[in-house]
Amino acid sequence: MTAVRMGGRYEMQVAVVLNALGLSYDTKTIEFSTGDHKKPKYLTLNPNGKIPALVDNESGYTLWESGAIISYLVDKYDKEHLISAATPEEKHKELQWLFFQATGHSPPIFQAAIFKWFHPDPLPSAITKFQTEVVRVLSVLEGVLSEHEWLAGEKVTVADLCFVPSNEVVFGPLLMPEEYDLKNKFPAVWAWHQNMVELPYVKDCVKKQRAWWQNAFAGK
Amino acid sequence: MAQFTLYSHAGGPNGWKVAFVLKALGLSYKTIYLDFAKGEHKAEAFTKFNPNGRIPALVDHENGDFVVWESSAILLYLVDTYDKENTLTVTDSKEKALLNQWLFFQASGQGPYFGQAAHFKIFAPEKIPYGITRYANEVERVVGVLDGVLAKQEWLVGGKLTIADLSFLQWNNFAFAALFPEGKDGAKLYPHAYAWHQKLLDLPYVKEVHAEKAALAH
Numbered sequence: 001m002t003a004v005r006m007g008g009r010y011e012m013q014v015a016v017v018l019n020a021l022g023l024s025y026d027t028k029t030i031e032f033s034t035g036d037h038k039k040p041k042y043l044t045l046n047p048n049g050k051i052p053a054l055v056d057n058e059s060g061y062t063l064w065e066s067g068a069i070i071s072y073l074v075d076k077y078d079k080e081h082l083i084s085a086a087t088p089e090e091k092h093k094e095l096q097w098l099f100f101q102a103t104g105h106s107p108p109i110f111q112a113a114i115f116k117w118f119h120p121d122p123l124p125s126a127i128t129k130f131q132t133e134v135v136r137v138l139s140v141l142e143g144v145l146s147e148h149e150w151l152a153g154e155k156v157t158v159a160d161l162c163f164v165p166s167n168e169v170v171f172g173p174l175l176m177p178e179e180y181d182l183k184n185k186f187p188a189v190w191a192w193h194q195n196m197v198e199l200p201y202v203k204d205c206v207k208k209q210r211a212w213w214q215n216a217f218a219g220k
Numbered sequence: 221m222a223q224f225t226l227y228s229h230a231g232g233p234n235g236w237k238v239a240f241v242l243k244a245l246g247l248s249y250k251t252i253y254l255d256f257a258k259g260e261h262k263a264e265a266f267t268k269f270n271p272n273g274r275i276p277a278l279v280d281h282e283n284g285d286f287v288v289w290e291s292s293a294i295l296l297y298l299v300d301t302y303d304k305e306n307t308l309t310v311t312d313s314k315e316k317a318l319l320n321q322w323l324f325f326q327a328s329g330q331g332p333y334f335g336q337a338a339h340f341k342i343f344a345p346e347k348i349p350y351g352i353t354r355y356a357n358e359v360e361r362v363v364g365v366l367d368g369v370l371a372k373q374e375w376l377v378g379g380k381l382t383i384a385d386l387s388f389l390q391w392n393n394f395a396f397a398a399l400f401p402e403g404k405d406g407a408k409l410y411p412h413a414y415a416w417h418q419k420l421l422d423l424p425y426v427k428e429v430h431a432e433k434a435a436l437a438h
Contacts, residue, residue: 047365048325063317065324072317088300089286096293099327100272103290107332114354125346140272 011052012165012205013066014073017158019201021077067098070158083157094152097159101166108133109166113175131177134170138186145188160196167193168209174217224249227266227277229256230436233390234291234331235276236429240386241298243425244308253436292323295383308386310378322376322384326391333358334391337399356401360409363395367410374416381423389420 011027018025030037030051038049046053046064053064054072063069074084085094112130115123141163144151152159169175171193176182183190197206224242226249228235235251242249254260254275262273270277270289277289278297288297299309310319337355340348366388369376376384396414400406407414420426 047368048329049365050329061314063321065321065328067324067328068317068320071320072313075313075317089283092288092293092297092300095296096288096290099290099292099324102324102328103292103331104272104274106328111336119350123348123350126348126351137272143271 011066012209013162014052014054014069015205016161016164016202017070017073017083019205020083020161020199021073023073023077065102067102067162070098070162071095074158083161085152085157085159090153094157094159097151098162101162105137105163106166108137109169109175113169116175131175131180134176135180135182138170138182138189141189141192142186145192149192156196156199160192161202164193164196164202164206165209168197168206169213172210172213174213221281222248222250223280223282225279225281226251227269227275227279228253229261229275230433232275233394234274236390236433237291237387238276238278238294238298239429239432240389240423240426241295241308241383243428244386244423245298245302247298247302290327292327292387295323295387296320299383308381308383310380310382312378315378319377319382319384323387326384326387330362330388330391333362334395334399338394341399353401356399359395359399360401360404360406363392363400363406363410363413366416367413370412370416381420385416385420386426389417389426392417393421 015027030042036042037051042053043049045055045062048064050064052066052069053062054069055062063072078084085091108130112127112134115126115130119126150156150160167189171182171190196202224247226235226238226242228239228251230253239249239251254266260266261275266277267273269279269287272289274289276291276294277287278294280286280288280297280301283301288294299306303309310316333355336351337359340351340355344351373379375381392413396406396417421430
């Protein structure tokens, strides 16, 4: 039995993989508003104080960083390569995309959100800087997905799935200006995203995340 | 002909990261330094290798010209394929996952935010105090996380030096020199992280690469 600490955007990446592989897990929510993620009890699991973290209850083994957790789960539990690369070369391409998502996709999205929602005074230059980078990243994905159905091989893998949670925010109504017209400007990315959202092991996670966002922004 | 072609940049941190590991493993490589001012990193001659238009990218001519980008993925490719004696990596599957954990933390938690710290403090045309403070504080927080772990253990994974440790080097170099919040001495406040950082700087292949970097500046 493994437990996943949840509470924001990244846990969906892990939940999708756990669901796809039919693994059982409990979820413990870490409350950010009371600073639980920075208290000693959680910091012993993840000294970085962020979610998610994965705990294997049988062995007490803990792991953090969603990309590392996803790699660990597929390496250990996806022997038939249902959602992961089979050959060493494909595996490194898969890692390449996992790292690109972690370093190049999530951070500008999150920074755009910080400057748009959490800074008391409007800082248009900062918001635009990050929104522009988000658009650039979408254009990178568009270029690849215009020619290939999936990022790392002939089928959906964790390389594709890891983009879903943050792209939900990108394509949603809250972050990017409507006039950017992303669904029409990046049709291959939009179609790819929609295909993944419909997958049985992704659907429920998306519903949960959308509900969380609606709640978080209710009345704003 | 050299086994690898490394597409890199003289100033940025991430190409050097790959050079450390290539040298450490005794692998032959030729470096092409892209001229960003001329837009070489966004030209088709390079984006055919890396559609993201960033360095580094690595081509392995002894593996059918296999191309991989994202410096962390490159490091893993190199150790997985060519570090047969596991000099810079680990073999146990749980330790491998921890290696990935630290590589992902460096890629997602150090690189982008130290980059923003540099942007807001040094390169942004408009001085935005919130941006300057936020990311300087994040630099300190991240070094603090490393310091806390390194107070209890000598290396990040497996009780030995690995690519996980090396991956933090270039950005930490810049951080200790210029990115901490005003008035804060990172070396004094985070001595374990600083001592570990100094050990990495002293490695022979790191010194060699840094000498090459310095020579390029002239």
